[in-house]
Amino acid sequence: MKHIDTSTIEGMEKRQRVKFINSLPGFKSLNLIGTVDGEGATNLSIVSTVTHLGSNPPLLGYISRPPSVDRHTLTNILETGVYTFNQVSASIYQFAHQTSARYPKAVSEFDAVGLTPEQRDGFVAPFVEASSVKMALSLVETVDIPANGTVLVIGRITDVYLDEALLGIDGNIDLEKANTLAGTGLDGYFRPHLLERLPYAKAEGDR
Amino acid sequence: MKHIDTSTIEGMEKRQRVKFINSLPGFKSLNLIGTVDGEGATNLSIVSTVTHLGSNPPLLGYISRPPSVDRHTLTNILETGVYTFNQVSASIYQFAHQTSARYPKAVSEFDAVGLTPEQRDGFVAPFVEASSVKMALSLVETVDIPANGTVLVIGRITDVYLDEALLGIDGNIDLEKANTLAGTGLDGYFRPHLLERLPYAKAEGDR
Numbered sequence: 001m002k003h004i005d006t007s008t009i010e011g012m013e014k015r016q017r018v019k020f021i022n023s024l025p026g027f028k029s030l031n032l033i034g035t036v037d038g039e040g041a042t043n044l045s046i047v048s049t050v051t052h053l054g055s056n057p058p059l060l061g062y063i064s065r066p067p068s069v070d071r072h073t074l075t076n077i078l079e080t081g082v083y084t085f086n087q088v089s090a091s092i093y094q095f096a097h098q099t100s101a102r103y104p105k106a107v108s109e110f111d112a113v114g115l116t117p118e119q120r121d122g123f124v125a126p127f128v129e130a131s132s133v134k135m136a137l138s139l140v141e142t143v144d145i146p147a148n149g150t151v152l153v154i155g156r157i158t159d160v161y162l163d164e165a166l167l168g169i170d171g172n173i174d175l176e177k178a179n180t181l182a183g184t185g186l187d188g189y190f191r192p193h194l195l196e197r198l199p200y201a202k203a204e205g206d207r
Numbered sequence: 208m209k210h211i212d213t214s215t216i217e218g219m220e221k222r223q224r225v226k227f228i229n230s231l232p233g234f235k236s237l238n239l240i241g242t243v244d245g246e247g248a249t250n251l252s253i254v255s256t257v258t259h260l261g262s263n264p265p266l267l268g269y270i271s272r273p274p275s276v277d278r279h280t281l282t283n284i285l286e287t288g289v290y291t292f293n294q295v296s297a298s299i300y301q302f303a304h305q306t307s308a309r310y311p312k313a314v315s316e317f318d319a320v321g322l323t324p325e326q327r328d329g330f331v332a333p334f335v336e337a338s339s340v341k342m343a344l345s346l347v348e349t350v351d352i353p354a355n356g357t358v359l360v361i362g363r364i365t366d367v368y369l370d371e372a373l374l375g376i377d378g379n380i381d382l383e384k385a386n387t388l389a390g391t392g393l394d395g396y397f398r399p400h401l402l403e404r405l406p407y408a409k410a411e412g413d414r
């Protein structure tokens with residue numbers, strides 16, 4: 001096996017290092033975050049750091065880069081207290097990827113990339129119409145990460161929208177049937193196929 | 208689309224809610240965390256919350272459940288300051304899943320599930336021999352998450368081991384060739400296939 005040590009990592013060209021380090025966690029979730037500012041202007045951005053924090057209460061987190069430069073998404077979330085996560089599916093990944101371009105604040109990524117915003121049940125933040133699994137979140141707290149100035153943004157899931165056929169009686173959502181994709185690095189889009197579902201693991205003697 | 212609101216989520220049976228909420232982020236990374244205590248006893252646990260925090264310095268985080276019950280992995284990391292992440296590949300996912308059973312502290316999950324620990328270059332924490340992409344981390348800090356008592360454990364990647372054939376000249380690691388899997392919920396193991404790699408996205412007029 002090849003050994004890549006700290007000095008090799010530090011010696012990598014910047015974009016090469018970014019892709020390398022972004023490959024190390026493995027496959028990543030892909031979501032679009034929908035927000036709106038105080039004037040009603042919408043914003044949409046792809047994120048690969050959405051992580052489960054707990055089921056009761058139902059909390060998800062994502063990592064926002066340092067707020068030293070203007071992060072439209074985080075600014076909008078702090079302003080309105082609400083946002084949406086929309087899973088990236090096979091039919092929209094190219095549009096989703098394009099939201100990572102640096103658009104000026106006055107430009108809505110919905111318009112710029114060609115995705116249709118959707119209002120649901122009076123929720124202030126926009127959903128992505130074409131996404132197969134989408135959810136409304138209410139900001140709980142932001143947690144600063146001293147190590148590199150990033151911010152963990154924590155929200156409580158208040159509403160979920162999906163096709164009824166995707167929801168199993170055990171609570172699992174069939175993400176393969178939903179055509180949800182996984183990502184690697186900053187540029188890879190993958191379609192996962194089920195190998196197996198395994199039963200709850202028990203130690204010998206455990207009941 | 209079916210609308211699942213807060214009261215429906217709260218009304219779910221516990222395991223059903225856990226699987227449902229765990230499905231919402233999308234596909235998740237799968238890693239085995241290797242640790243050792245002060246006496247040299249090894250521990251191994253599967254985790255689906257490893258997340259990229261930054262590339263310079265190279266930082267990864269994972270979420271540890273509340274330390275109110277004894278978490279052997281977190282206890283060992285705090286004691287020794289080091290640990291390993293080992294991507295879960297197709298040849299070891301059943302063994303990896305079994306590490307989620309509740310073994311007593313005196314039992315090493317390596318022995319209990321049948322995975323071989325591996326020492327490399329004098330690093331104190333054990334790697335998983337059969338994993339195709341593995342890395343050594345040094346603890347940077349733990350960040351408490353007030354919302355539910357979980358802990359974000361942040362480490363700096365100091366060493367990476369992988370087959371040279373997996374590493375692209377652009378820095379990307381070919382995780383499909385590495386047979387790395389993605390997970391959903393608590394029980395689904397998936398093999399991802401590449402749809403496309405997309406170029407760095409630019410807004411019109413951006414250079």
